Amino acid sequence: MNRIAIVIALIVASACTAQTARAEERSDTVMLNELVITALKQQQNLDELPLASTLVTAAETQRLNMVSIKSLSDLAPNVFLPDYGSRVTSSIYVRGLGARMDQPVVGLNVDNLTYLNKDAYDFDIPDIVRVEMLRGPQATLYGRNTMGGQINITTLSPFDWQGFRFAATSGNGPAARGHAAWYGKLNDDMGLSATVGYTYQNGWYRNNYNGSKTDRQNLLSGRVKYEWRPSRSFSLMNVAAVTSLNQSGYPYEYTGTGRIEYNDTCFYRRVTLSDALTLRWLTDRYSLTSVTSVQYIDDNLTLDQDFLPLSYFTLTQKKHETAFAEDLIARNPEDSKWRRTSGLFLFYKHNNMAAPVHFLDYGISQLIEQHRNDANPSYPIRWDTRDFPLNSDFFTPTFGVALYHESSVTVGKWLFTAGLRFDYEHVALKYHSHCDTGYMIYHEQEGGVFEPFRHISVNIDDHGRMSRQFFEVLPKIAVLYNLGDKGNNLYLNVSKGYKAGGFNTQMFSDILQQRVMEFMGVGGGYDPAEVVSYKPEKSWNFELGAHFAVLDGRLSGQADIFYIDCRDQQLTMFPDGTTTGRIMTNAGKTRSFGAELQLLYTPVEALTVTLNYGYTNARFRRFDNGLEDFRGKYLPYAPRNTLLGDVTYRIETPRVPWLDYILLDANVRLSGKIFWNESNTMHQNPYALPGASATFAKDDISLQLWGENLTDTKYNTFYFVSIKNEFLQRGLPLRFGATLRINF
Numbered sequence: 001m002n003r004i005a006i007v008i009a010l011i012v013a014s015a016c017t018a019q020t021a022r023a024e025e026r027s028d029t030v031m032l033n034e035l036v037i038t039a040l041k042q043q044q045n046l047d048e049l050p051l052a053s054t055l056v057t058a059a060e061t062q063r064l065n066m067v068s069i070k071s072l073s074d075l076a077p078n079v080f081l082p083d084y085g086s087r088v089t090s091s092i093y094v095r096g097l098g099a100r101m102d103q104p105v106v107g108l109n110v111d112n113l114t115y116l117n118k119d120a121y122d123f124d125i126p127d128i129v130r131v132e133m134l135r136g137p138q139a140t141l142y143g144r145n146t147m148g149g150q151i152n153i154t155t156l157s158p159f160d161w162q163g164f165r166f167a168a169t170s171g172n173g174p175a176a177r178g179h180a181a182w183y184g185k186l187n188d189d190m191g192l193s194a195t196v197g198y199t200y201q202n203g204w205y206r207n208n209y210n211g212s213k214t215d216r217q218n219l220l221s222g223r224v225k226y227e228w229r230p231s232r233s234f235s236l237m238n239v240a241a242v243t244s245l246n247q248s249g250y251p252y253e254y255t256g257t258g259r260i261e262y263n264d265t266c267f268y269r270r271v272t273l274s275d276a277l278t279l280r281w282l283t284d285r286y287s288l289t290s291v292t293s294v295q296y297i298d299d300n301l302t303l304d305q306d307f308l309p310l311s312y313f314t315l316t317q318k319k320h321e322t323a324f325a326e327d328l329i330a331r332n333p334e335d336s337k338w339r340r341t342s343g344l345f346l347f348y349k350h351n352n353m354a355a356p357v358h359f360l361d362y363g364i365s366q367l368i369e370q371h372r373n374d375a376n377p378s379y380p381i382r383w384d385t386r387d388f389p390l391n392s393d394f395f396t397p398t399f400g401v402a403l404y405h406e407s408s409v410t411v412g413k414w415l416f417t418a419g420l421r422f423d424y425e426h427v428a429l430k431y432h433s434h435c436d437t438g439y440m441i442y443h444e445q446e447g448g449v450f451e452p453f454r455h456i457s458v459n460i461d462d463h464g465r466m467s468r469q470f471f472e473v474l475p476k477i478a479v480l481y482n483l484g485d486k487g488n489n490l491y492l493n494v495s496k497g498y499k500a501g502g503f504n505t506q507m508f509s510d511i512l513q514q515r516v517m518e519f520m521g522v523g524g525g526y527d528p529a530e531v532v533s534y535k536p537e538k539s540w541n542f543e544l545g546a547h548f549a550v551l552d553g554r555l556s557g558q559a560d561i562f563y564i565d566c567r568d569q570q571l572t573m574f575p576d577g578t579t580t581g582r583i584m585t586n587a588g589k590t591r592s593f594g595a596e597l598q599l600l601y602t603p604v605e606a607l608t609v610t611l612n613y614g615y616t617n618a619r620f621r622r623f624d625n626g627l628e629d630f631r632g633k634y635l636p637y638a639p640r641n642t643l644l645g646d647v648t649y650r651i652e653t654p655r656v657p658w659l660d661y662i663l664l665d666a667n668v669r670l671s672g673k674i675f676w677n678e679s680n681t682m683h684q685n686p687y688a689l690p691g692a693s694a695t696f697a698k699d700d701i702s703l704q705l706w707g708e709n710l711t712d713t714k715y716n717t718f719y720f721v722s723i724k725n726e727f728l729q730r731g732l733p734l735r736f737g738a739t740l741r742i743n744f
Helices: 002-016 058-063 361-375 505-519 528-532
Strands: 052-057 106-110 128-135 149-155 163-171 175-187 190-201 217-231 234-248 252-254 267-282 287-304 313-331 338-354 357-359 381-383 388-411 414-444 450-482 489-499 537-550 555-573 583-604 607-622 641-652 661-672 687-698 701-708 716-722 725-730 735-743
Touching: 052 058, 052 555, 058 128, 252 716, 357 361, 361 381, 361 505, 388 505, 414 505, 450 505
Parallel strands: 106 149
Antiparallel strands: 052 128, 128 149, 163 175, 163 735, 175 190, 190 217, 217 234, 234 267, 252 725, 267 287, 287 313, 313 338, 313 357, 338 388, 357 388, 381 414, 388 414, 414 450, 450 489, 489 537, 537 555, 555 583, 583 607, 607 641, 641 661, 661 687, 687 701, 701 735, 716 725
């Protein structure tokens, strides 16, 4: 409650600074002129660049009810954002690349703020006007953790629209979402906007143990954007945002029973604060941009780690992370035959985390006492207490600096592009693992009577520090040939991708468990340096593609084929045996190839047809974990196919005084086949999720009736293993509702 009160106070204080102003002019289309602080590193017209990309407009975000990046799943070919776990889990899979834990494979930028931790990716973003999804390595311009691509999101500017905006959604579940915003010009060169939003979800599935909903959530958010454009040569934008999230446990179904049933509390709570200051100087010869950002995350993830109606153990991860980043970008005008972009990027972040694992009665009995007593039945043991914590505290500071440059030269119909980035990163881990417990050894006497023999104290107090340094040179070369008409071209792109290495703290619970077993003379311990650290992931991406616009522009699109050679791909694996942690390991070699197609067809003005399809074939070339050789197996979690089909038809109603038009939309998203493990023994078959909507609009008011997963398709979005038990997470069922939007 204290956190929510703080958030409300911040939002109210920010909103009170805004002076009420009526809109002097109105535009339904956001105009992107040279002073709008967007497209800092590439030109606006993505179809004229040698890369695969998908652009989502403001109209599309409203039509498809998109408010967070997980709503982007399947919109772009081979881009899959599964909605599983808590909002701390924001995995993204692109062209077979991706990871559930730690470093992301796709970068995220919202209003020029670069998110350095994917734990904070999943939040609601109202009033989106533009989403760019760039596929393939974007490391030259965007750096680390963009080997799968980059997502750039731009929200509405108070210079482009003035007035009040209100949107409210209500649906089954029940679920509700709403936001209110004010956009105004304080004077001719100064604009301000303030937005507040709230999301409520009661949950779709129940925990059969106690009947409670497993996926409830409440999210409160606020954002203030200030822009100042005193002259043609200078502009300033500052965006401050805050979110507060409270989410309950998760619909994890035990495959042995097909039931969601666990006895301990699960929740995720998070408060995030962020601020990004963008300064831009513009002359006839160059532009210089500075983006300074600060981010703070305070969260608590608590799990019933066994997800069974038994008291095995619980896990808590509390962290406080502060991050600072600075990006300096210099560019010359886009209309020059030699376009140049140069930059300096540096960041620092540190993460303080406490991650205790609390062993409970059944876990002590089955995982510790029984294991020890089976090995030495004549001298059985019994723990002093029926619950005890294994405590782990971590401090992880990370620093990075990069220099980059990219040049594009136009020679007739040819466009030649070359780029290079020098990237250095240093990451350290300081850990403190400790527990204070003990057990009594009993000795069997004649007649089967057991008497106390000796008491053993288990006092563990382990300290350590590890550090790693990474230096990467990230080149890119590309060539594009214009086929005469604007918007028609062929291109070839060769680029290197890079995902940073680091330390996996989730294995420390198993390390401590093995240390406890060592005290009893059973089993052997892990070497933290071997099971905690993992190497960077590197890839070479080869892409051949085309952009085209034919039939007088009524049919446009993109097509490409790609091949990715990946080394040391980072994979999340489950250790063998009765373990609780997750190992981040590096596969030796993997390869991925596939094809992508995007089509936009407008046969008549009122009708629009969209088709986006992606195919990926991603397999291990060399990966043997010592127990099994996975050569030739498909990579887990990444779908082989993604598809979006969307048909929109607009009906004008000039004879109806209370209605301007009706917008009808029918769509389907398809994902699959998805393998859940490296051995390919578990999988999710391809599944389709149809949706539809009807929007009725009059002037500044619209009412949208919508439905998602209309066939109530049963599918799973996630798989994991804990102490040899397998679990699946159910996907979202049939959902329907209404959205009211009012602008004035």
